[in-house]
Amino acid sequence: xxxxxxxxxxxxxxxxxxxxxxxxxxxxxxxxxxxxxxxxxxxxxxxxxxxxxxxxxxxxxxxxxxxxxxxxxxxxxxxxxxxxxxxxxxxxxxxxxxxxxxxxxxxxxxxxxxxxxxxxxxxxxxxxxxxxxxxxxxxxxxxxxxxxxxxxxxxxxxxxxxxxxxxxxxxxxxxxxxxxxxxxxxxxxxxxxxxxxxxxxxxxxxxxxxxxxxxxxxxxxxxxxxxxxxxxxxxxxxxxxxxxxxxxxxxxxxxxxxxxxxxxxx
Numbered sequence: 001x002x003x004x005x006x007x008x009x010x011x012x013x014x015x016x017x018x019x020x021x022x023x024x025x026x027x028x029x030x031x032x033x034x035x036x037x038x039x040x041x042x043x044x045x046x047x048x049x050x051x052x053x054x055x056x057x058x059x060x061x062x063x064x065x066x067x068x069x070x071x072x073x074x075x076x077x078x079x080x081x082x083x084x085x086x087x088x089x090x091x092x093x094x095x096x097x098x099x100x101x102x103x104x105x106x107x108x109x110x111x112x113x114x115x116x117x118x119x120x121x122x123x124x125x126x127x128x129x130x131x132x133x134x135x136x137x138x139x140x141x142x143x144x145x146x147x148x149x150x151x152x153x154x155x156x157x158x159x160x161x162x163x164x165x166x167x168x169x170x171x172x173x174x175x176x177x178x179x180x181x182x183x184x185x186x187x188x189x190x191x192x193x194x195x196x197x198x199x200x201x202x203x204x205x206x207x208x209x210x211x212x213x214x215x216x217x218x219x220x221x222x223x224x225x226x227x228x229x230x231x232x233x234x235x236x237x238x239x240x241x242x243x244x245x246x247x248x249x250x251x252x253x254x255x256x257x258x259x260x261x262x263x264x265x266x
Contacts, residue, residue, distance in 0.1 A: 003105060003121075003141050006133025010151070011101035012075035013125055014057075016082065017065035018091035025059070025066065028085055028179050030160055030171040036061045041069075041112035041123060043170040045160055046081065047180025051187075052156050053163065054081065056170065060112055060125055065091070067125050069101050071150030085179075100130040103138050116168040117260060119145055140227050146199040146258025152209070152225040152232050160184060161193035162234060166263050191264075194238050197224065199231070199256040206231045207249040215239065215246045223248055237264070 016025060025033045031044035036059045045056040055078045057070035070078055075095050082093045104111060105121040114120035120142060142149060148163055161184065165171045173188060187193045200206070200213075206226040213221045213233050221235035233248075235255065240246075246253050 003103070003137040004133045005102060005104040005106075005108065005131045006135055006138045007130035008101045008103055008135060008138065010072050010135070011069055012072040013096040013099040013101065014068040014070055014075055014079045014082070015062065015065065015094050015096045015099075016068065016091055017062070018089070020089040021065035021091050024086070024089040024091050026175070027177065028082070029059075030165065030178060030180075030184065031059075031169075032172040032175040033059060033066065036066060039112055041115050043115045043165075043168060045165065045170060046078065047160065047178075047184070048156055049179055051159055051180040051183030053153050053158055053160055054078075054155055056150055056153060056165075058112075058115065058123060060123070062125075067096070067099070069123060069125060074150060074155070077155075098127055099125050100127075101125055102130045103133075116170070117145060117147055119259060120147060136227065140230065143199060143225065143227055143230050143232055144259075146197065146232065146256070146260070148197045148224065148232055152197070154209075158234065159187060159193065161187050162195040162197075164197050164258065164262070167258070167260050195221065195234050195236050196262055197232050197234050197258075199258060200233045201230045201254045201256065202248075202251050203229065204251065205229055206253070207251060211248045213246045213248050213253060215243055220246060223253075237262075 029044040036042045042059040046054045055074045057068040060067045102124040111122035111124040211223045220239040224232045
C-alpha cells in the first residue's frame with residue numbers, strides 16, 4: 001500500500017456506552033452492529049427517515065459499548081442526533097476529544113481491518129500520541145480505489161446505495177428495521193439505484209465538489225471530493241453508457257471504475 005501509518009486529523013470519535021448500546025444503535029443504523037467484535041469493525045450510516053445519508057462512520061467495539069469513527073466535521077451533529085433518539089435507553093453518548101483515529105497499511109496492536117475494503121488497510125482508535133504519517137497519501141490511496149469518505153457525501157443529499165454502500169459492506173438487508181430502512185430496501189429490491197460513485201482523473205486539478213459532469217449536452221453527474229487531478233464523482237450509469245470521458249467546467253475528465261465490483265441489480 002502507498003501510505004504510512006497516519007493520524008487522520010479529519011476524523012473524530014463519538015462514544016456510545018451502556019448496557020443498551022448495541023440495541024440502541026441496532027434500531028438506528030444501516031448495518032448489523034452485532035458484527036462488530038474483537039478486531040472487527042463495521043461500516044454503517046445514520047439516515048434520514050427519507051433514506052438519505054446524514055453521516056457515515058466505522059463502528060469499533062469499545063469497553064462497555066462502541067466508538068464511532070466519523071468525520072470530525074460531523075461529530076457534534078452525529079452526537080446530537082443520536083441523543084434525540086435516546087429516550088429511555090441506558091446509554092451515554094459523547095464526543096471523545098482525547099481519542100485519535102489512525103489508518104495503517106499493516107495491522108498494529110489494537111487495530112481493526114477496515115470493513116469497507118481490504119486494500120484500505122487497518123484502523124485504530126488510540127489515546128497514545130498518534131504518528132503524523134501522510135494524510136494526503138492515505139486519501140490519494142483511498143480515492144484511487146474509488147472509496148468515498150464522509151467529506152464526499154454531503155449530509156441529507158445522497159442515498160446509501162447510490163454511494164456504493166452495498167459494495168462497501170455498509171448496509172445489511174436482513175437485520176430488520178432502522179431509520180430510513182424502508183426506502184433503502186425498496187431501492188435494492190426494485191433495482192432503482194442507478195447512480196454510483198466512480199474514480200475520475202484529469203490532466204490538471206479537478207474543479208471543486210458539486211461541479212456538474214457532462215457528456216455532450218447531457219448532465220450525467222457531479223464531482224465530489226478530489227485531491228489534485230484525481231477524485232470521485234457520482235454518476236448516472238444509465239446516462240454514462242460505454243463512455244470513458246466527460247467534461248467538468250470545460251476540463252476533460254477520465255472516468256474509471258473502483259477497485260471492487262459494482263452491484264447493479266437486474
